[in-house]
Amino acid sequence: MKTHLSCIPCFFKQALEAARLAGADEVTQKKVLDELARSLGDFSLSDCPPQMGKIIYGLVRKITGKDDPFKEIKDKSNKFALALYPEMKKKVEDSDDRLLTAVELAIAGNIIDYGVKNSLEVEKEIEKFLNQDFNINSKNNKVRFDYQDFKHALDRVDSILYLADNAGEVVFDRLLIEEMHKKVIYAVREKPIINDALIEDAYACGIQKIARVISSGSDAPGTILDICSEEFLKIYNQAELIISKGQGNFEALNNQTRPIFFLFKVKCPVLAQEIDCKLGSIVLWKS
């Protein structure tokens, strides 16, 4: 997906929020914005937003000198999600359609994302999400939710490549992986980028017990194939089925031809318009 002009104001907003999270003073925050402004002329709108995200958060890292501004938030998200695990596991076990509930919860986990909204009141949102009627199709007829296709696709494969998104959310991925009963390779980012899951987050959330954890090689907030490692690309190209979590991975991969199911919440108005969904929709999208 290409970057829209409407993304540009949001880039400045994200850069400012990240600089603040990094503990930068006002002068340094302004330096980050000025430097981003200087880079703007070189941005190519044909690149996808995660490509821009890589540049922006790289700037923040360079100027603030803080390598991982979201470290604390990620640790908190992991702990927070782990504490929710037993309750959510019970929800899956009590469900008439365990797989469906696990899919829905895996998408619910995607609300743990400080990249778009750092003021997101995670706890309240999850509570709201857990308490709502999960019959997604009945709520919003514009939402795409290819659950039957997903179920049939699962029946035909033995193994899955699972592309992670945020820290914390990993716990929710675990619920889904536990229900699929397949051999899973779980791919996270190579280096800190926003609050995206790294190897250490995958381990903190216990994914290594049920999947092989690898890095994609990408340090962008999306699986941009051009910057992924050769090892990852080999796995990606041979995967029987790919589950891709989060908006960033969708933006990076939505034009690919591999058999991918995208699970995400639509977090920005630009993407909502692009795929003709309402902002806030939860999506299960067959490529």
Add this chain to the structure above:
Amino acid sequence: MKTHLSCIPCFFKQALEAARLAGADEVTQKKVLDELARSLGDFSLSDCPPQMGKIIYGLVRKITGKDDPFKEIKDKSNKFALALYPEMKKKVEDSDDRLLTAVELAIAGNIIDYGVKNSLEVEKEIEKFLNQDFNINSKNNKVRFDYQDFKHALDRVDSILYLADNAGEVVFDRLLIEEMHKKVIYAVREKPIINDALIEDAYACGIQKIARVISSGSDAPGTILDICSEEFLKIYNQAELIISKGQGNFEALNNQTRPIFFLFKVKCPVLAQEIDCKLGSIVLWKS
């Protein structure tokens, strides 16, 4: 009021929206954003936001070649507000406290503003505003509403300088001016800037029947004294009482020592934080 770093992403948003309103194609829209980005390093945060607004909308005018992108919106706002006038006049006449109702409606008129939100559904908002309980103090104890002070101040003066804000809103100002029974000078902007009222808008809304209409000399979206005309400054400095409409005028004048009552709706989170009000609050603020 100084400009905050959080205003910067919003400047890009406003520039983009104005370029689009001016009918610019995507390449020209990008040019506007790039040019704004180039100017950013020169911006002084000690200037007030309307000073920045002047620069930003100046850029849009220069690059798109369209002198008054909001002309159509202003004409529409004037007509729309004029059509509402009889209903609102009746509301004032039926009120137990005619002046209070006129003050409230003058603030309600401030929602006709495409500068902050171009998607504002004006009609719905006015309806909602008109139908709500106008007992403002009871609704939100954080809102400042110095109505008693305003009433007493009015009792002690014969004349008022009234600083206009947006086109359309002028009709709502008329309701208030009609209730005050004072000699009024009504000051509008000198040149097109966003949807702010010009002499032509004041006349379209019939203000000249009840007040002397002048230009402040300012072509910023706020009454920035440094760029006002000498004629205006003489009137401003001698005014017995000043009524200032809108957020832009507040941002430009809130540190001044003249006897000013600011009437506005809080339209952005930065100002809301600055004055410790909720976003969307309606304010009557004694300087």
